[in-house]
Structure formats: C-alpha cells, structure tokens
Amino acid sequence: MTAMTTGNTSRADANRRRILDVALAELLRDPDASMDQIARAAGVVRRTVYGHFPSREALISTLVDEAVAALADADARARDGVTDPAEAVARSVLAIGEIADRYRLLIALAQRTVTVQGIRERLAPLRAGKVELLQHGLDQGVFSSPLPAPALAYVHEQMIMAVMEAVNDGLLAAQEAGRSATVTVLTAAGVPASTATELVARVSEGK
Amino acid sequence: MTAMTTGNTSRADANRRRILDVALAELLRDPDASMDQIARAAGVVRRTVYGHFPSREALISTLVDEAVAALADADARARDGVTDPAEAVARSVLAIGEIADRYRLLIALAQRTVTVQGIRERLAPLRAGKVELLQHGLDQGVFSSPLPAPALAYVHEQMIMAVMEAVNDGLLAAQEAGRSATVTVLTAAGVPASTATELVARVSEGK
DNA sequence: GTCAACTTGCACAGCAGTGTGCAAAGGCGT
DNA sequence: ACGCCTTTGCACACTGCTGTGCAAGTTGAC
Numbered sequence: 074m075t076a077m078t079t080g081n082t083s084r085a086d087a088n089r090r091r092i093l094d095v096a097l098a099e100l101l102r103d104p105d106a107s108m109d110q111i112a113r114a115a116g117v118v119r120r121t122v123y124g125h126f127p128s129r130e131a132l133i134s135t136l137v138d139e140a141v142a143a144l145a146d147a148d149a150r151a152r153d154g155v156t157d158p159a160e161a162v163a164r165s166v167l168a169i170g171e172i173a174d175r176y177r178l179l180i181a182l183a184q185r186t187v188t189v190q191g192i193r194e195r196l197a198p199l200r201a202g203k204v205e206l207l208q209h210g211l212d213q214g215v216f217s218s219p220l221p222a223p224a225l226a227y228v229h230e231q232m233i234m235a236v237m238e239a240v241n242d243g244l245l246a247a248q249e250a251g252r253s254a255t256v257t258v259l260t261a262a263g264v265p266a267s268t269a270t271e272l273v274a275r276v277s278e279g280k
Numbered sequence: 281m282t283a284m285t286t287g288n289t290s291r292a293d294a295n296r297r298r299i300l301d302v303a304l305a306e307l308l309r310d311p312d313a314s315m316d317q318i319a320r321a322a323g324v325v326r327r328t329v330y331g332h333f334p335s336r337e338a339l340i341s342t343l344v345d346e347a348v349a350a351l352a353d354a355d356a357r358a359r360d361g362v363t364d365p366a367e368a369v370a371r372s373v374l375a376i377g378e379i380a381d382r383y384r385l386l387i388a389l390a391q392r393t394v395t396v397q398g399i400r401e402r403l404a405p406l407r408a409g410k411v412e413l414l415q416h417g418l419d420q421g422v423f424s425s426p427l428p429a430p431a432l433a434y435v436h437e438q439m440i441m442a443v444m445e446a447v448n449d450g451l452l453a454a455q456e457a458g459r460s461a462t463v464t465v466l467t468a469a470g471v472p473a474s475t476a477t478e479l480v481a482r483v484s485e486g487k
Numbered sequence: 488g489t490c491a492a493c494t495t496g497c498a499c500a501g502c503a504g505t506g507t508g509c510a511a512a513g514g515c516g517t
Numbered sequence: 518a519c520g521c522c523t524t525t526g527c528a529c530a531c532t533g534c535t536g537t538g539c540a541a542g543t544t545g546a547c
Contacts, residue, residue, distance in 0.1 A: 083515095085523060104392075105312070107504060118525055123506065185311075217473055219460040224446035228464060231442035232435050239431035253426040257435060261468035266424055290545085292493060314534060325495055330536065488547100495542070505532080513524070 089125045091115050097136055101178055104185055108132075137182065140175035141195050147172055148199065158210030159264055163255050163276050165203075166233065170251030173237050180234055200226060210262065217263030229258050252277055296332045298322050304343055308385055311392055315339075344389065347382035348402050354379055355406065365417030366471055370462050370483050372410075373440065377458030380444050387441055407433060417469065424470030436465050459484055 095115040099106040108129055112119040126132040151168035155161045169176050183192045204226045210216035211225075218225050236254040239245045245253065252273050259269035302322040306313040315336055319326040333339040358375035362368045376383050390399045411433045417423035418432075425432050443461040446452045452460065459480050466476035 088523085108506090109504080119505095120507090120526075121524055124523075128506075129504095218467075219456070219463045219477070220443070220446070221451060223451045224443065224460075225464075227442040227446045227449075227451070228439050231438040231445075232468070235434040235438035236427070236431065238438075239427070239434045242434075244428060244430045244434070249426070253431075256426045257432075257468055260425075260470060261439070261464055263467060263473045265472070266470045270426070295493085315536090316534080326535095327496075327537090328494055331494075334536085336535075490547090491545095493542105493544075496540095498539090499537080500535100502535080503533095505530105507529080507531105509526105509528085511525080511527100514522090516521095517519090 085125075088115075088117065088121070092117065092122055092125060092132075093136060093139070096132055097174060097178055100133070100136070101174060101181065104181060133182070136178065137192055137195065140172075140179045141199070143172050143175050144169070144179065145199060148202070152206075158206055158213060158215045159259060159262075159268075159272055160276060161206055162210070162229075162259060162262065163269075163272055165206075166229075166255040166258050167251050167273075167277060169233060170254065173240075173250075177234060177237050180230060200230075203229070207262070215264070218261075225262065228261060232258055232261060292332075295322075295324065295328070299324065299329055299332060299339075300343060300346070303339060304381060304385055307340070307343070308381060308388065311388055340389070343385065344399055344402065347379075347386045348406070350379050350382050351376070351386065352406060355409070359413075365413055365420060365422050366466060366469075366475075366479055367483060368413055369417070369436075369466060369469065370476075370479055372413075373436075373462040373465050374458050374480075374484060376440060377461065380447075380457075384441065384444055387437060407437075410436070414469070422471070425468075432469065435468060439465055439468060 092111070092115045096106075096111045099111050099114050103110075108122055109119045111132075112122045115122070122132070126135065147168040148165050151164040152161045155164060179192070179196060183196050204222050207216060207225050207229075208222040211218065211222060216225075220228065233254055236245065236250055236257065240247050240250045255273045255277075256266070256269045259272070260266050264272075299318070299322045303313075303318045306318050306321050310317075315329055316326045318339075319329045322329070329339070333342065354375040355372050358371040359368045362371060386399070386403060390403050411429050414423065414432050414436075415429040418425065418429060423432075427435065440461055443452065443457055443464070447454050447457045462480050462484075463473070463476045466479070467473050471479075
C-alpha cells in the first residue's frame with residue numbers, strides 16, 4: 074500500500090537520503106519550495122516523497138533534527154577543553170563553516186515565522202551556549218561591545234549568514250570564507266584586528 | 281462599482297495610508313501574510329483593500345517604492361558632504377535607524393526569493409553606494425577587513441538587521457540601538473573600538 | 488437632506504498546494 | 518523466473534488564497 078514503513082531495502086534508503094539532501098538545497102533556495110519541486114529535484118515523483126515522509130512538516134522536521142544534531146556536535150567538539158573565549162569563538166565559527174548549509178537552513182527557517190513550531194526551541198540551547206560564551210568574554214575583557222551578550226549573539230549569527238550568502242553569490246572564495254568570517258566575527262566582538270588575524274591563523278593551522 | 285479610481289475623498293486617503301502602514305507591520309511579521317490578514321489588521325474588509333490596490337503585488341510594490349525612496353533619501357542626506365568614510369558610515373547607519381522598519385522590510389523581502397521581481401534591482405543602487413564607500417575606506421586604510429568590500433556590505437546589512445531584531449525581541453533598548461549598531465558596524469570594519477565609540481558620540485551629539 | 492464616493496458582504500471562478508487511494512509497472516535478490 | 522518491496526501515474530477531495538462582480542449600506546461634503 075502506501076509502502077515502505079519499517080522494512081528497508083538499500084535502494085529505498087538511498088532514495089530517502091537523496092530526498093533529504095535535495096530538500097536541504099531546495100529549501101535553502103526557497104523556504105516555500107513545494108513537495109513537487111523537491112520531488113522533481115530529487116528525480117522522483119511527488120507520491121514517492123510521501124512514501125518516505127508522511128507530510129511536508131515531517132520532512133522539514135527531519136531536516137531540522139539532523140541539522141541541530143550536526144551543529145551541536147560540531148560546536149561541542151570545537152570548543153571542547155578550550156578556555157579562552159576568543160579561541161572558543163574562533164574554533165566554533167570555523168567548525169560551523171564546515172556544515173555551513175545545515176546552519177543556514179536552520180537560521181533561515183528559524184527566522185521565518187512558524188515554519189515548524191519548535192525550531193527556535195530546538196535551536197535555543199545552542200544559542201544559550203553562545204550567549205554564555207560571549208558573556209564570559211565580555212566579563213574577562215577579551216571582548217568589548219556596546220551590545221549585551223544576547224544581542225551580540227544575534228549579530229554573530231547574522232554575520233555568519235552574510236558571509237555564507239557572499240560565498241553563494243560568488244563574492245568570496247569558499248576556502249577563505251571560514252577564516253574571513255571568523256576574523257570578522259571576532260573583530261565585531263571588539264577583538265583587535267591584528268590579534269584576531271593571528272589567533273585565526275594559529276587555530277586554523279595547528280590542528 | 282469597484283470604487284475609488286481617481287477621485288479622492290480624505291477618508292479614502294486615510295484608509296489607504298492605514299492599509300499601507302499596517303501592511304508594512306504585518307509583512308514584517310510574516311512575509312507571506314495574506315490580503316485577508318492585512319485587511320483585518322487594518323480594520324477593513326479584504327474587498328476594500330482591492331479597492332485601493334489592484335493586487336497583492338501592487339500593494340507590496342507600493343510599499344517597496346516608498347521604502348526605497350525613504351532609504352535613499354535618508355542615506356543621501358546623511359552622507360551629504362561627508363568625506364571621511366568612517367563618519368559617512370556612521371551617519372548612514374544612524375540615519376537608517378530612524379526608518380528601521382522600512383529598511384527591514386526591504387532587506388527581508390529582498391532576501392526571500394522572487395517576492396516582487398525587481399526588489400533587488402531597486403535596492404541595487406543603494407547597495408552599490410555602500411560598497412563604493414566601503415572600498416574607499418579600505419583603500420584609505422580607515423577600514424580593514426579580510427573580506428572584499430561587497431562581502432563586507434552584506435555583513436553590514438545583516439548586522440543592522442540583527443540589531444533591529446534584538447530590539448524587536450526586547451534584548452536592547454530602541455534608543456540605544458542606533459548608536460550600538462553603528463559602533464558595532466564600524467568595529468566589524470576594522471575601526472578600533474575606542475575610535476568608533478568616540479566618532480559615534482561626536483556624530484550623534486553635534487547634529 | 489441629498490448625492491457621490493467609499494465601504495461592506497456575499498458569491499463566485501480559478502489556481503496551487505497538500506495528502507490519500509489504488510492499480511499498474513519496475514527493480515533486485517535469490 | 519519468482520516474489521517482494523518500491524516507485525510511478527493517475528485520480529480524488531480538501532483547503533486556503535487571489536481577484537472580480539454586484540447590490541446594499543454608510544459616510545462625509547455641500
């Protein structure tokens with residue numbers, strides 16, 4: 074009947090995976106992409122997508138879950154054991170650069186209104202961690218800003234988005250993007266440009 | 281019949297104005313707000329909105345035109361006769377703060393895909409001006425950034441958005457927002473924090 | 488108070504998208 | 518070659534939005 078419930082043949086899995094990947098790209102291009110657009114882009118018929126995901130909501134929700142997991146994982150691993158706030162921010166931003174697309178989808182969807190209720194909530198812990206880190210840096214005098222930490226977190230988030238957008242529009246080479254974004258984010262947090270540049274060079278080279 | 285074509289009674293004008301104002305707010309909240317949502321929010325029936333604007337496109341287009349005009353005007357006046365790039369950026373950002381909502385609508389709509397074809401085009405001259413200004417500053421060594429001027433322009437745009445968003449979410453007082461945003465934008469462009477703070481204080485006080 | 492301009496309320500056609508059912512292919516392992 | 522799982526290709530019902538027509542109010546100006 075409606076097909077593939079639990080039993081998984083390898084090819085069904087591959088299709089499901091491809092649908093998710095393509096959906097990520099399509100939704101990034103247009104957050105309102107229809108199931109038909111996504112299906113066609115994945116080289117499949119609309120009906121087939123409904124075979125793998127019961128609804129549009131469910132599809133997007135899966136994407137969001139994966140993205141949150143990937144992001145949380147990358148961030149945690151990047152910051153593991155790092156005490157200096159500036160270095161933690163640097164490592165975190167560099168790590169995000171590697172899963173840029175997923176990050177972009179999350180932020181893009183979170184900014185739109187109630188696409189999937191709860192994106193903001195699922196993203197909240199990540200944001201809270203960042204705010205805490207920034208507050209730490211402000212307290213220690215490593216960072217300086219007229220903005221309170223939560224607002225500064227918004228700014229950082231958007232700056233990263235902007236750099237990704239620039240890469241997307243061909244204004245910037247993808248290889249440079251990570252380091253440039255990191256320097257810019259640190260600079261906006263009040264870290265002197267020279268210090269930021271050196272830190273990023275050191276961190277991005279030596280493992 | 282379909283009513284009000286050319287002849288204008290004052291109250292029709294007032295209604296038209298109110299619809300535009302409410303539409304701005306509604307579309308800011310949800311870029312996909314329907315004509316019905318907008319109409320209800322304006323205390324009017326959907327049919328009435330169609331009396332003033334032939335289509336959704338036309339309504340949004342009017343809004344965009346007004347926003348572009350207001351923005352171009354504010355920017356031009358702010359930068360008139362100012363030669364120092366840092367001061368020009370400062371005055372420009374401060375001026376934008378005064379018409380924040382319109383700016384937000386523009387950027388929000390321009391980021392979404394083809395809401396009204398041509399938003400990007402209408403916004404392009406403004407962006408070009410900003411890029412030129414940034415390039416100027418980079419050449420003179422007033423600014424410094426690992427990013428090329430066009431990418432830096434994206435970043436600035438998004439930073440301003442982020443600060444507005446922070447105000448919207450109550451993380452920041454509206455009065456402080458303009459100055460804070462300006463300092464942050466300048467800092468991200470590589471202007472030392474102390475210099476940026478002084479410049480903004482001077483500019484925002486002495487007329 | 489009368490008249491014209493504006494507004495309302497309802498009805499309608501049209502379109503695009505979602506989600507579902509079902510029968511007929513299609514592919515892959517064994 | 519068989520069978521099973523998956524995919525396809527239609528069909529359908531339903532919903533929500535746009536844009537329009539028309540007749541009956543309502544309002545402000547004169």
